[in-house]
Amino acid sequence: MRLRATQAGLSAGIGATLFLHPTDLRLQVEEGAWLAPLFFLGLLFSSVALYFVVSLMDPGFVHEQKKESGSKEQEIIAFPQDVPEVRLRRCGYCMLKQPMRAKHCRECRHCVRRYDHHCPWIENCVGERNHRLFVLYLAVQLAVVLWAMETAWSGLGALPSFSSFSWVWLCHNLLLLLCLLVLSVCAVVAALLLASHAYLASCNTTTWEFMSRHRISYLRHCPDEENPFDRGVFHNLWGFFCARRSVRWENLYPSAV
Template identity: 55%
Template sequence: MDPGFVLTDTVKGVQGSDEEMESMIPQPSTPRLRRCGYCLLQQPMRAKHCQTCKRCVRRFDHHCPWIKNCVGERNHRWFIVYLLVQLLALLWALHIALSGISPTITWELWFRVNGFLLAVLGVVGIFSMVVVLLLGCHLYLVSINCTTWEFMSRHRISYLKNCGSEENPFDRGVFCNLWDFFCICRTVVWEQMYSRTRNPTNSV
């Protein structure tokens, strides 16, 4: 499905520039859209150009080779469901393989009879651990409202590199982050959230 491709451009006559060199935000309090250096569209905050899809994706997380698509704002929750279903299928395969192991009189005969199932258990077990780790990482990032791209490339992203190492301007707390991610289907204007977070109201 569409991961949230950036389709429109509201600013005309702006020349394209390198994605990592042009500053998205001239000042911490003034968010500004930037021009993609590849497709020349104006990028919303948290969007990134995918070299494989050759499109800009809103709230870009990563490009997944297994689904041959980007994971972004519109399909990230379905990617989590995909991982969960995949994990359930692997656990079911582990259960079937374990239930097929037959007891024998000697160890040598046992390995000979159950050798294929043991190999299956090893392969499925490795895949299960990989999916568990991947699912756990994504749920953690969702709980802090961070993407894989932002987590891995924080030092190169202009709207994050000036924040503290533990500061995330999009984090609204675990409950709100999870609720917004799984229960609210809409396009978020991240520039507004960033402005509110970076400019808190001073209390007297």
């Protein structure tokens, strides 16, 4: 809960700082041009809302399976070849049968479907149900951060030279300078994460599979460049962003692996 409060506090604090100093956004408000300031505030609120949604939602925890006729829980995507059923492994912690690509998270104390990683910033796992929202959150957050950096820079005005530097100028712009420092770090982190997860989504792989494939039973026997779940960039991205049901990955597992 502390990190969630920190996220909300940082967003509110940076937003207030940008409007309390003579930045472009404040000047537009004073001139009655509300469109850009309101859009910025809406984008800022959206980033905070997405953060809490991704942080608090079920990332795809594995529960006891109930066999019901006509169940729509799983979506089976046909593979262009007959694929044998894969025996599922039973988790040694929660004693449930793990679907393929699931992993037990010790922090959450659950197995997570299509496990990507446990994110300490959101205090939750990133998995099958919240991975696409996590990527959307990163994109919105990056847009907010870059806009806030440009706004903070506009509030500094002309930077003093070394000979004309004064403590009065530093004290007057200290909050904006701190905002720029925090925003710069956030921009680098958000950009790197967004780029890496976009690449992983295009390959239909996860952070866990990418980093630990030599220890994963269904990947360690594959050639280094082979991904048994890769169906092409278009289909991978379509399935990642548009699929609305769980995929039974063991039915897509090639028999040659």
